[in-house]
Amino acid sequence: MSDQIKYVLDEENIPKSWYNLNADFPTPVPAVLHPGTHQPVGPSDLEPLFPMELILQEVATDRYIDIPAPVRDIFRMWRPSPLVRARRLEQALGTPAKIYYKYEGVSPAGSHKPNTAVPQAWYNKQAGIKKLSTETGAGQWGSSLAFAGSLFDLDVLVFQVRVSFDQKPYRRALMETYGARCIASPSTETDSGRAILAQNPDSPGSLGIAISEAVEVAAKNPDIKYALGSVLNHVMLHQTIIGQEAIAQCEMAGDDPDVIIGCAGGGSNFAGLAFPFLGLQLRGGRSRRIIAVEPAACPTLTRGTYAYDFGDTAHLTPLVKMHTLGSTFIPPGFHAGGLRYHGMSGMVSHAYELGLIEARAYKQVGCFEAGVQFARTEGIVPAPESTHAVRCAIDEALRCKAEGKAETILFNLSGHGHFDMQAYINYFEGKLVDQDYDEADLETALAALPAVAA
């Protein structure tokens, strides 16, 4: 059909391996450092937290890493995800551009996060682990790990940022439906949590605090490992099935994207779509514009510093060289909970430093405006995080209109917003504002970065 909308691959076309951009970067990503010694961490340093297979993936430089058959088997529940031509949005914009989106909201948990939750759960299961701890903010990651745990009979313990725990009971209910246990963070179950509560019994929590609690629980208990839903190399690796499928689907559609867009919090959905295309380019293929979109209120790439920093508040994690706003930075309240992290994937940061990708920061009201336009044309209500990618895709399509260019735009619609409707209610009621971060707070947080010899 010449005017096809969905490009759907058969189950056998789920990629058989993950693509590792670390094989093709012109210079290597800086090593992760031990927080005490500032020396590169070895596998044994990470063993309290992760199973060895994931640690090896974290440092791997092989271009392709096989996806275990049982993991591919699970992926068949929702993958390959569709590539969709946004014909009705194009018509509404009157643009000569073609707009495609890769839709990751078809997963059981409603986002791209199960792409890494399932293999992480599987490698832990293979290592004999019975229980995983993790943190979640808005809940996309927590519900994805809860889903993955239910598939492999793993207990999952989720430290959920208290303000989300209280304000998003439906996302918590989803985690509990999958059998996970949710704890409001800061909690009394960890030293990290108790220390925060001693200072401020009414602490609303933060992702950095919740990470500290989840890491502490794993570090102190040999039966429990930790799982992280973004930032780390193996998470970027696992998400590359998105981009690999998209490359095959763009071929089906007979189109080749000129612009590739993803929202970026820790960087995983962006990397998942972009890295396989970037790999083609680094191996001699054509160059494309690749744009990471972040919230103006937490502008890690566009305003942060490229430096070694901790991943958490209590400074229990290794040091990663990344674009960071400082581990003590607290962004103002806004609705894209998945984009509120102070740091950025080391691999995404490295790509940015090398000039391989662009970055752009958007305020939230314009993003929700784009999300509503998308819902009214394409039918899908985007997650608040994903509205950032929608906004950028619309802006690029309008640029094409102004310039009279028929470019092809591809963006990652990383999830649906069914569990985030309060944000849309606030938008319709005019209660959403474009809060900016506090410049003085940011300066303080950046001044507090750990001193690491170059």
Add this chain to the structure above:
Amino acid sequence: MSDQIKYVLDEENIPKSWYNLNADFPTPVPAVLHPGTHQPVGPSDLEPLFPMELILQEVATDRYIDIPAPVRDIFRMWRPSPLVRARRLEQALGTPAKIYYKYEGVSPAGSHKPNTAVPQAWYNKQAGIKKLSTETGAGQWGSSLAFAGSLFDLDVLVFQVRVSFDQKPYRRALMETYGARCIASPSTETDSGRAILAQNPDSPGSLGIAISEAVEVAAKNPDIKYALGSVLNHVMLHQTIIGQEAIAQCEMAGDDPDVIIGCAGGGSNFAGLAFPFLGLQLRGGRSRRIIAVEPAACPTLTRGTYAYDFGDTAHLTPLVKMHTLGSTFIPPGFHAGGLRYHGMSGMVSHAYELGLIEARAYKQVGCFEAGVQFARTEGIVPAPESTHAVRCAIDEALRCKAEGKAETILFNLSGHGHFDMQAYINYFEGKLVDQDYDEADLETALAALPAVAA
């Protein structure tokens, strides 16, 4: 792949026509009667409410009715919907049965309802109508018509049962995201609503009251037509794309269902899956067990009377011969809002009277138990309505296990439960109980059925 999970058809395999069981029933469905004269209604009687094309479909006896190209064009946004083999559920049950489900939750509104909302909106648009009125309880139908309205630039006015309006703000937000206007019913905008409010200013509303309000608005305003999401013949007709796709997908899978299951409120998702299979049987094909599942607290088929009754509380609608609990019957509070209607599709009722289908009533706690088991094996959290079909499919699979029979079971997973998580919260907190209807109330409601000469 021999162990395939999803059976997905290409967009060109979306059915080109709807299947009309009225062409194959051995005896015709009793005529719809005018509420005043008790004579069969003619097209002109229905003209204040519906565009002529839908009225003609309501009385059509053609076996196939073409789906307009622009409607099929919209369907390509999410159709064909997948047929999924529930392999992990089968394994968890240890059954020799094969379990398949047709998943209608992939639509933008999350249920099967857009299958009829889109053609209804389109036929109204073709007739020059600018505005549609409707009612909704839990909100599946209201959000589907809101979605369809957004596609064709139609204003949509939704009278939402007040208790749902207050308790389900996220579903309302979805309707508003699609651009619809929601009004809590009973409202002060109609005579029907004002009459109820005069008696009881705190009325929680009911579907019957909301229908009265939506019908009144359309009847009194030539620019507004009414749209109904179930019960009527043309709605059953539109939903038959589900079963037609399922027949093709079962062929792909190399299986032929022995048991076909759907939950039934007004009957549309059940009919959508079942009627095309029933048509094969009536034209000489093999017979299958076809089971309609309803809530024990609103047991229209299993406890209601087969009689002429009104569709609404204020008695503004025509009289339909159907299984009914009486238009004044109010079921006890339970969570499957879409199954709380007092009546049942005339076509489904007729099939039941002819012994072509079975009916079964389930209590809600066991349904949610089934829903949670489904979520933990198949990943998808079912809508409360759909958990009734899941419960029945599990029970049939366990019967197969007990009897050592490798039957093939097919059920309709009519929607996801993302907007119904409060029901799951209540279930986990042990707050759900198996409320029964009040037998005396039911007797009173049945005694009040309109007297219609045979």
